[in-house]
Amino acid sequence: MRAAIAIILLGVGSAFAESPLDAEPTDLSNARQRAFRQHVDTFVTIRGRFNLHGPFGAMVSGKHGFVFIVSPFMKPSEWDRETYGLLENKRVAVTGTLQFHPSSPHTGDDSKARTPDYYYFELEHCRIEQLFGADHE
Secondary structure, three states, X not given: OOOOOXXXXXXXXXXXXXXXXXXXXXXXXXXXXXXXXHHOOOEEEEEEEEEEEEOOEEEEEOOEOEEEEEOOOXXXXXXXXXXXXXXXXXXXXXXXXXXXEOOOOOOOOOOOOOOOOEEEEEHXXXXXXXXXXXXXX
């Protein structure tokens, strides 16, 4: 029997309340990252390891892909370390509306780094749950 007990529940925003909470989110935990594209703007869950210090801030790494967790209201360095730091390298489930950010346009100046394509959840509009139990170790 699979048992996931959520003790830590973070990032519940007002837009999350508008999401189809009674609908079952699509589970992308075992999907390859290239399959994420067809789920942009849909309600999904990704289970994986939480990393507060990813290349663009917090992220969850699933079996075959990763998704960033971003906030338009604060820089990654401003995140509450006492709260989110408890999740570092822990198994989590992140549920929300999957978003996509295309790479920044090429300016012709090869000396400037470009942001790559990436998938993300908005912190204020997703739910982050720590997972416990043998199925989640």
